[in-house]
Amino acid sequence: MCLNKEYEQKHVHVNAIGNYIKPGQDIITTLFAGEAYTLMKQLEQCGHLKDNRLFQMLSTREVINTDPDKVRVTSMFLGAYERQAYKAGEIDLLPNHFSDVPKLLRDITTNPVVMAVVSPMDEKGYFSLGTNCDYIATLIPHAGAVVLEVNEHMPRTFGKNQIHISEVTAFIEHHQPIPEGPAILHQSEKDQIIGDHVAGLIKNGDVLQVGFGSIPNAIMDYVKHYRNLTIHTEMIPGKVIDLFESGAVTNEKNPFVKGKMTATFAYGSRQLYDFLHENEDVYMLPVNETNVGEKLHGLKDLVTVNAGVEVDFLGQVNAEKVADTYWSSTGGQADFQLAARVVEGGRGVICLYSTAKDDTISKIVPTLKPGTPITTSKNDVDYIVTEYGVARLRGKTIRERTRALINIAHPKFRDELTYQAKVMGHL
Template structure:
């Protein structure tokens, strides 16, 4: 038996045995690649711990430890609220730590955030002793550097991807094996509003452009309208099924990328089994830490970089609230600011903020004179460039406050344009 295989067998544990490595007061960091066996075991034994915190950017499954009755034992600390954690954040029993996605690794390295234990899903070990944590490379490599205890949940369904996402058996404290199907996420529903917005953005995308596609139905609606394009490239945060469809159409070749040509680059993956199978040992794809993929300077080295991200509300100056409903938390900053700035830096690049013109079945305008009191400014007025609704495109950079108000009112829902115009006059913008 080889040395790496011997190490593997020495470090193999059950999920329950791993819990003996966790101590009261520990701070556990979990990658986006959730290890279900480990988190299920921790859930089942959560009453045995005190003041254990679990930090994660995008919880996908609502494990039982996400429980208001047991927060004194195990408490979630969210870096970005999702469906599993949103209610707890709104009710105050889940903590929230704001940060741009690209800066999270430095927060761990500079010990602004503690790391006692690190958990992640991982591919099977290769013959050289390396595992791939491809589904959640994100801040994981930085957390690994600081963690005292490193536990990988090895699953034969997890892809082995290239890039800076490999962990050697010598770095690992314990191994848990599990063969459950990997968590899958389907494509979001796309309706006529999303299609209209997608069409406007698609018109700006030329053959040979490099794409960053954010989460949500509107970014995916853009992707669906790019299948006739040629020689597109991918430098993105999330690798998902929308991008996979674009690849399968033949529109993506990465040949025209001037930064990392012939390579797709991402930091985490979320989608279907088909997507995960596609990732496995695919030489065209590299998964890298988020301080590489989302660094505005590095991403902006791609000429003609097109970035597409959703928001919830935009005011007359162009301030974008993408993470709260007034003062009520909804999601988080994520990588939106990173890629807006990257698109602005890119030669020939464009950054798009996309949103439906209304909310609550047309009762509320998402284009507003000022953000709702308490709303979080995600993308600042100084960074935002293109804003797109189903009624058109507003281009804001280089425009005065008056011009911005005019541009944004023009893409608001017609039912609200009169009211918005009157308010703009009262604000001395028109």
């Protein structure tokens, strides 16, 4: 069948989407900018659905409004709207390591309907998942149906995120700007100090995994003068453009695809999306390749930078829960912390401010409260960085860890932390 004819046959109106979903069938969509929100909203109109589950992750928009007996929403990493819905008991949260999501979804679903936003079809009949590859690309061969939103605003990227028209069950065209990450125009003094500390742990020729936020942006400002850096990460942040433009990045040490930046998804500004569009220096891979496996663990000089909410004297890191509110999930932090531990020359860095709520709460704590999730274990932790310095915990005893963490806590809490450490027998 010629491509144009197949395109016409599979191009449907959004109202027809319900025809491709059966009662009891699971539905999976991708994260951030690739989330098929127009298709998801149509689920609210599908009266025949019952006992269906929708799996989503890091949604940028309101949770769909459906009877949970019809469609139960399960998040795998809470975004702002999902956080509110989870707290209200309206959705579920599925614990996971990001690298394990493809296998996890294959294990707990059967013939799922896969939904995603893609770039327009090329002359060879391929759509691109654009900003994404993540877990969704791995599920296409196992799907009962593949239903897409074709959007001209989605950048076309290269890698293992291509979908041929022959693999597609149906699609709609819906051309609207894709979600953008909030602009980080201001870096606080704390961000800059922490960025400088972390940059001091990086050297020419390193492989970097750096995420999203004001601290990672500050770090990238401090390494623009470095040379022969390789970017292998799970998420491509906007500031990476500056590293390319400064000549800091060559990607020569990337064993996944030599000479290319590799990642599993991207999220940021329109400038980032334009940078990614048809950029042959970027190669997208599924998360069960980027975050785990022989190639990742075979890297040398890997520096991973992630964020924490709090850390205790043992070195246990909570990066998921703020007070009594479940804020996010594990994501890829544990994946990359493990990789940094096992590779030659690896350095795993967890960044956090020393305090919260106008310096009234210390984020260096004697012990995590009951019910607090441990994102990075004491055995995988390496460097902890606050605005007051760098604590190397790997290879340190409990007493040595306790002293090092107190030294990078806010000065107003150090006496109390020292007292608590003595009570606990750590000092």
